[in-house]
Amino acid sequence: MDQLAYVLKRLFSRRIVLVAAAVLVAVTALAVFFPMFSGVDPNAISVMERLKAPSSEHWAGTDELGRDLSMRIVYGSRYSIMIGIATAFFSVIAGTALGLLAGFFKKLDAPIMRVIDAMMSFPDILLGISLVSILGASLWNVVLALAIVYTPRVARVVRASTLVIRELLFVDAARALGVSTPRILYAHILPNLMSPVLVQLTFIFAYAILAEAGLSFLGVGVPPEIPTWGTMIASSLQYADRAFWTIVFPGIAIILTALSLQIVGDGVRDLLDPKLRKSA
């Protein structure tokens, strides 16, 4: 318990990290618990209430079908956050594995990296569209497609860092001791990759939420009955000149969440770096 308290104290020693963490906790709690208890249908259409400006009745206004935007943002957070987290998680795992292998084993470098280069030569959104078209439009297929799109980014960063770390003396020292190659990868190289990987993780989380919006806008994303922040912006874009709130509020939700995660990610990265850690 003492240790946990100490870690939290260190993490929140910068006020901004505390604020960002609070935002994330609030957004997540709302996403998880609100739909359980509210009983509101975020898809309830009310033609009379179309494109109403924010008011005490509709805090964030209504969209072109008269649906309450504040409700849809709360419900949408479920899917958007899930897509962001799942995409970041899968692409970081795949990218780290590929980058580590390519960076450490000279023989695997060319084969792996040429495939990665080929994938990177497609524009992100085009690759995403093709993958979703092949896989079929569903929530998990969008996650899978986006994870494939972002894997090369992580792989490149991880490979570059691995190339540097591999040549450091402590790796030679481990070799001289006879430490096995899997253990060198796991105990010596991987922990020193944490900082760049965490940065990628927070970036990809934000990118994935935005990319999902792009895919939905192009009609190959999540099915329209599932409210996500991306689909909300995409479907309301044509009304934005008359009803700015239809894109501004979901936009604020995206920015706030992505920014908070990035700040917390930075805080965690600093915490993981023993050099920045003050002795207890």
Next chain:
Amino acid sequence: MNDTANPLIEVRGLRKYFGAGPQPVRAVDGVSFAIREGETLGLVGESGSGKSTIGRMLIRLLDPTEGQIRFKDRDIAHISQRQMRPLRSSMQIIFQDPYASLNPRMRIRQILGEALDTHGLAKGKGERQARIAELLDLVGLRPEYADRYPHEFSGGQRQRIGVARALAVEPSFIVADEPLSALDVSIQAQVVNLLCDLKDRFGLTMLFISHDLDVVEFLCDRVIVLYLGKIMEIAPTETLYHRPQHPYTQALLAASPIPDPAQRHKDRPLLVGDIPSPANPPSGCVFRTRCPHALPACAETVPALAEVAPGHWKACLRNDLHPLSMKGTSQ
């Protein structure tokens, strides 16, 4: 080749070429020597002479291009890394840079523990703890330091941790690859004394790589002078420092600062120019381009290492040169 009653490690015709093609970099070009059990052999030379390359080949951190490395009567020059693994507990290395040689994400306990675990040297948690404390004590660090991270230590302390890690597996042979050159002079003395101490205590055999001639004189029994991947001179320390035979050794010793002004030589044979590229070494004697005594013949023949006195070998065509008395008469 040289008189070695009981060699622990013996090297023959060792070569390391980097890069392929017609002009590979000849980092080490046909080096042969032996180290007796319990002996400390110094390896000196300028930067780029191949000192570290030799040290790294001996413990197979680098694969030799050619040649033999006999360790305890077994040729290990070309065996696989898997076959090498069990031998790794008997040969260790201390690195030059104590800042890069310790994993910044590991506590000292994990660093030393990894060495023990790799060779199954401590059974159970208690024995492991005790052994780590013992190792820290051995290098003059407090056992409480085990839970700290490397960055919490000074350069000298880190180098001691490096020494403790090397000793953890109870090696019989240690390559010390310029272990002092990244340290302040005041700290150097501490680490030298520590090495001296441990050498006597455990009867370690050591290859001590350095360009600090004073430290080598203090620590080593015999010294090899290396130039451009080739051995110029081998001699017992005393002989080498007082009666150097090879012009290169003479120049090296002359370049070393002498604290007493009264003892400074006026006509010191100082070297000019840089060490030539090992990708394109001079023909004949590699040192001839900077040698004050070079003759036309030096460009023709590669001088062989020849015994000029018992245990004293040099690779130079000029046998007519007077051995320079390098040290003042007071010594």
